[in-house]
Amino acid sequence: MTHQAAIALGQSLRVLATDPEESAAQIAADVVLGDHRRLADLRRVVDGATVLTFDHEHVPTEHLRALEEEGHRVAPGPDALVHAQDKLVLRRALADAGEPQPAWAEVVTATDVASFAATQGWPLVLKTPRGGYDGKGVFVVADESVAAELIERHGVLLAEQRVPMVRELSAQVARSPFGQVAVWPVVETIQRNGVCAEVLAPAPALPDEVATAAQELAVRIADRLGVVGMLAVELFQTPDGVLVNELAMRPHNSGHWTIEGARTSQFEQHLRAVLDYPLGSTAMTAPVVVMANVLGGAAAEEGWAGPSLDERLHHLMAHWPDVKLHWYGKDQRRGRKLGHVTALGEDLDGVRARAAAAARYLADGVVDPAFAFDDEH
Amino acid sequence: MTHQAAIALGQSLRVLATDPEESAAQIAADVVLGDHRRLADLRRVVDGATVLTFDHEHVPTEHLRALEEEGHRVAPGPDALVHAQDKLVLRRALADAGEPQPAWAEVVTATDVASFAATQGWPLVLKTPRGGYDGKGVFVVADESVAAELIERHGVLLAEQRVPMVRELSAQVARSPFGQVAVWPVVETIQRNGVCAEVLAPAPALPDEVATAAQELAVRIADRLGVVGMLAVELFQTPDGVLVNELAMRPHNSGHWTIEGARTSQFEQHLRAVLDYPLGSTAMTAPVVVMANVLGGAAAEEGWAGPSLDERLHHLMAHWPDVKLHWYGKDQRRGRKLGHVTALGEDLDGVRARAAAAARYLADGVVDPAFAFDDEH
Numbered sequence: 001m002t003h004q005a006a007i008a009l010g011q012s013l014r015v016l017a018t019d020p021e022e023s024a025a026q027i028a029a030d031v032v033l034g035d036h037r038r039l040a041d042l043r044r045v046v047d048g049a050t051v052l053t054f055d056h057e058h059v060p061t062e063h064l065r066a067l068e069e070e071g072h073r074v075a076p077g078p079d080a081l082v083h084a085q086d087k088l089v090l091r092r093a094l095a096d097a098g099e100p101q102p103a104w105a106e107v108v109t110a111t112d113v114a115s116f117a118a119t120q121g122w123p124l125v126l127k128t129p130r131g132g133y134d135g136k137g138v139f140v141v142a143d144e145s146v147a148a149e150l151i152e153r154h155g156v157l158l159a160e161q162r163v164p165m166v167r168e169l170s171a172q173v174a175r176s177p178f179g180q181v182a183v184w185p186v187v188e189t190i191q192r193n194g195v196c197a198e199v200l201a202p203a204p205a206l207p208d209e210v211a212t213a214a215q216e217l218a219v220r221i222a223d224r225l226g227v228v229g230m231l232a233v234e235l236f237q238t239p240d241g242v243l244v245n246e247l248a249m250r251p252h253n254s255g256h257w258t259i260e261g262a263r264t265s266q267f268e269q270h271l272r273a274v275l276d277y278p279l280g281s282t283a284m285t286a287p288v289v290v291m292a293n294v295l296g297g298a299a300a301e302e303g304w305a306g307p308s309l310d311e312r313l314h315h316l317m318a319h320w321p322d323v324k325l326h327w328y329g330k331d332q333r334r335g336r337k338l339g340h341v342t343a344l345g346e347d348l349d350g351v352r353a354r355a356a357a358a359a360r361y362l363a364d365g366v367v368d369p370a371f372a373f374d375d376e377h
Numbered sequence: 378m379t380h381q382a383a384i385a386l387g388q389s390l391r392v393l394a395t396d397p398e399e400s401a402a403q404i405a406a407d408v409v410l411g412d413h414r415r416l417a418d419l420r421r422v423v424d425g426a427t428v429l430t431f432d433h434e435h436v437p438t439e440h441l442r443a444l445e446e447e448g449h450r451v452a453p454g455p456d457a458l459v460h461a462q463d464k465l466v467l468r469r470a471l472a473d474a475g476e477p478q479p480a481w482a483e484v485v486t487a488t489d490v491a492s493f494a495a496t497q498g499w500p501l502v503l504k505t506p507r508g509g510y511d512g513k514g515v516f517v518v519a520d521e522s523v524a525a526e527l528i529e530r531h532g533v534l535l536a537e538q539r540v541p542m543v544r545e546l547s548a549q550v551a552r553s554p555f556g557q558v559a560v561w562p563v564v565e566t567i568q569r570n571g572v573c574a575e576v577l578a579p580a581p582a583l584p585d586e587v588a589t590a591a592q593e594l595a596v597r598i599a600d601r602l603g604v605v606g607m608l609a610v611e612l613f614q615t616p617d618g619v620l621v622n623e624l625a626m627r628p629h630n631s632g633h634w635t636i637e638g639a640r641t642s643q644f645e646q647h648l649r650a651v652l653d654y655p656l657g658s659t660a661m662t663a664p665v666v667v668m669a670n671v672l673g674g675a676a677a678e679e680g681w682a683g684p685s686l687d688e689r690l691h692h693l694m695a696h697w698p699d700v701k702l703h704w705y706g707k708d709q710r711r712g713r714k715l716g717h718v719t720a721l722g723e724d725l726d727g728v729r730a731r732a733a734a735a736a737r738y739l740a741d742g743v744v745d746p747a748f749a750f751d752d753e754h
Contacts, residue, residue, distance in 0.1 A: 004381045007404050010704030010716065027384050027406050263637075263699050263721075278695035285662050318655035322640050327387030339387065344640075 001259065001326065002055065002251060003028050005267035011275070016045045023328045024055070039063045046072045053229055053274045054250050057085045058131070075177070075228040075274035076249045083225050084249040087158050088129040094244055097224055099217060101244045102236070103161035110148035116159045117144070125160040126150050138194065163243055169203055169235040170254035171218035174269040174279055175227045182269060182279040183215045184262055189234070189254050192295075195335070198356065201257045201289040204348055206237075214242050221247070230255065230270040253293065253337075258282075260324050260342050261289030286344035292355040294339040297363030300332035306365035316341075316358055319367075323358045338362075378636065378703065379432065379628060380405050382644035388652070393422045400705045401432070416440045423449045430606055430651045431627050434462045435508070452554070452605040452651035453626045460602050461626040464535050465506040471621055474601055476594060478621045479613070480538035487525035493536045494521070502537040503527050512571015540620055546580050546612040547631035548595035551646040551656055552604045559646060559656040560592045561639055566611070566631050569672075572712070575733065578634045578666040581725055583614075591619050598624070607632065607647040630670065630714070635659075637701050637719050638666030663721035669732040671716040674740030677709035683742035693718075693735055696744075700735045715739075 003024065006013040016032050017025035025031045034041025036059045046052045051073040052064075064078035076084075083090045094101045105116040107126070117124055126147060128137035140162065141147045151157060168191060172184045185202035203211070218233040221244070225231075232252035234245040248254075255266035264272075264280030272279055299306060307315065309332070316325065320343070327339040339362070343355040361367050380401065383390040393409050394402035402408045411418025413436045423429045428450040429441075441455035453461075460467045471478045482493040484503070494501055503524060505514035517539065518524045528534060545568060549561045562579035580588070595610040598621070602608075609629035611622040625631075632643035641649075641657030649656055676683060684692065686709070693702065697720070704716040716739070720732040738744050 001384070003404070004384050007378070007381050008701070008703050010702075010706045012403065012706075025406075026389065027380070029402075029404050029406055029408070031406070260640075263701075272694065277691060278698065280694065280701075281699040283699065314654060317649065317657065321655065322658040322660065324385070324640075324657075325387075326385050329387045329389075 001256070001265075002267045002270065004259075005265060005271050008268065009271055009275075009277075011271060014045055014049060016041065021331075023330055026329050037063075039066055042067060043070075051075050051274050053270070054081070056250065057081065057248070061085065076231075077226065077228065080225045080227045081249055084247045086129050087127055087132075087246060088156070090244075090247060091158060093225065094221075097220070099221065099244060100241060102163045105159045107147075107151065107157050107159045108155065110144055110151055113141075113147040113151065113157075113159055114144055117147075120159075120161040123162055125162050127158040127160065128154050129156060129158055136194075163236050164238050166237045166239065167203075168245070169206070169214060169237050169242060170199070170252070171214040171233045171235060172252070172255045172258075172266060173215070173218040173222050173227075173231050173233070174229065174266070174273045175219075175222040175231065176273045176279060177228050177276045179223070180279050181219050181222060182264070182282050183218060184255070184258060184266075184282045185284060186211045186214045186235075187254055187257065193335075195293070195295060195337075196253045197293055197295070198352070199254050199257050199291040200348070200352065201261055201284065201291075210237070210241065217242065217244070229273045230266050253340075256326070256340050257289045257291040257342055259326070261285055261291075261344060287346050288348050288351045289342065289344050290348075290352045290355040291340055291342045292359035293337055294327075294341065294359045294362045296332050296334045296336040296338050297360075299363060299365045300334050300336070300338070304365075312362050312365060316362060319361075320354055320358045323354055378633070378642075379644045379647065381636075382642060382648050386645065386648055386652075386654075388648060391422055391426060393418065398708075400707055403706050414440075416443055419444060420447075428452050428651050430647070431458070433627065434458065434625070438462065453608075454603065454605065457602045457604045458626055461624045463506050464504055464509075464623060465533070467621075467624060468535060470602065471598075474597070476598065476621060477618060479540045482536045484524075484528065484534050484536045485532065487521060487528055490518075490524040490528065490534075490536055491521055494524075497536075497538040500539055502539050504535045504537065505531050506533060506535055512568075515571065540613050541615050543614045543616065544580075545622070546583070546591060546614050546619060547576070547629070548591040548610045548612060549629070549632045549635075549643060550592070550595040550599050550604075550608050550610070551606065551643070551650045552596075552599040552608065553650045553656060554605050554653045556600070557656050558596050558599060559641070559659050560595060561632070561635060561643075561659045562661060563588045563591045563612075564631055564634065570712075572670070572672060572714075573630045574670055574672070575729070576631050576634050576668040577725070577729065578638055578661065578668075587614070587618065594619065594621070606650045607643050630717075633703070633717050634666045634668040634719055636703070638662055638668075638721060664723050665725050665728045666719065666721050667725075667729045667732040668717055668719045669736035670714055671704075671718065671736045671739045673709050673711045673713040673715050674737075676740060676742045677711050677713070677715070681742070689739055689742060693738060696738075697731055697735045700731055 003013050014030040015024045015028040032045050061078045064074050091104045107113045123142040126139045168189045170189050171186045174182045187201040188203035190198040222231045232248040235242040251266045251270050258265040263283045324342045341358045343351045345351040380390050391407040392401045392405040409422050438455045441451050468481045484490045500519040503516045545566045547566050548563045551559045565577040565580035567575040599608045609625040612619040628643045628647050635642040640660045701719045718735045720728045722728040
């Protein structure tokens, strides 16, 4: 999706991929095969490039520092990026800045967990500081014995209060090296089994003052950390306001709706920012935009006897001519993010029903009778 | 731009390019270097492909027939495509179908031209039947001696009445092999020196009955010729209605506005059609959409001492954050289509002024004081 934006801007994108069958490697003109954990491979990518940027957080900080020392531009820089890589580093930085976040503690023994639980109560949340995504590395723990086992396995963990969450929000902001920022409307993200299933833009019925507070929080974090590029601030909405869950410093699933739903997509904006171009308008293109992920479902199972992917795509396009498809060209596996769909319109219920039904049909080959044949289209 | 659409649909695009520096070759993953006039090169492109399609009209008809005989799908097929390749073939087909077009004659001698002029008057228009584009191969001829010279040089020509033109319109339609059609609003195209400079969507103040007649005409032509993919019907609007000027059977400059301006772009729709998928919604995303081409201007000249391309892009993005850029990555030369910009909004004058000023700034490095610092943004 970044390559689509790069094409419009007349930019040449070089991609580091571990396998030629990766989505980006299938469609980019300039592909370097290698491992993002090997400095030598990273050097092959940056050779002659204007800037190095990312579509995940897993490039080791020390390699990025080495590349900067060798004179390469890295955006976001390692000192910013580490806050999206390491949840303990983030918690400390937010505490220093006095920003709202769940109660937390660094825990290295079962006793540490017990003393944290003494003030916050069970169940609590234990997280691996690094490497988690899509619910991996996050454990809701109800008692000390499970906690002890996790500590044993992982060493250092981040303990967090289980917050009285109303829902999850995401505030996206882009920041240029010059310090220009651009914010999109705050969105609601709906997770299923720890994985983002839907994004509603703007977050329905979000009071203006909470939305503004979330946007200002995102801008403050971007400024304080010196982010260059996209920053998605994942938030817990509680009865008392918003708390920071975690950060992504790249185009993020919670911003895919911007491709059709905003005048400037997060992908274009990320490129503008890391290339130090002025940022584009973040105005929405419709009152309501809903993105639904296509997570590998029944149709991704071996022995699936229902309509083939090609047949499902035919039916999808015939049934929802206004729904926009993004298919990533990955092997189909259960639970895997295989693509997403976006619907736009005036009426949240109708738009959401179209997006959800289209995504579910692609995943499972079934049309939900509750919202398939409504009057929306 | 077709590759951008292919990425979203999860399709793999293989490109035939004559040079690795061509725009498409710079950004596509699968590039075959070769000549579209050589059957052997075309065979390398179609090997293993689902369908062969085009972004220009210059592939020889006989090669396409040969590929079809070898079992390859070609869309649009050669029998349809020839009407976009050969203006005499088009004129005959439209005459057979009784569709509105300028008075015309096939001329092979100066006497033929003189007898056509006897009924239609001077000046008249002489066109080479094949190979013309962007005003090339089109001659407005005021007397017999110039006509004789052109006949001498070109052999067979198409003579056309110089129609009492109000303006030029374009009606875009996509047609699938199944026969499904999708039409966009009719647009006005504004030419300068025979080259498209601006496209206004929808065509301002076009009476509904003329718009509908133009759309129906485009659908009839697509059906009758068996077009598969995009068809742009370029029209002359006269006081008495519309006349067909010429056809393009591919995504066309007059449809670039659809990338941001319609729910389904002409590029996505072309792919859907040639892949035999159902077509997408053609609803507009804003009341007014204006596309302006960036034609190489003063800034493309040798010795240009004004702001560099990179500086101009900076200023463009800073000054018009809502204007969408498409930069083709070509060498800059005077008169060459180097890219285009699209503006969207409510108010034609304001939207058009933004698009025109942005395009002119990129081309010439000057901001037109008449519409640069208005209140539109």
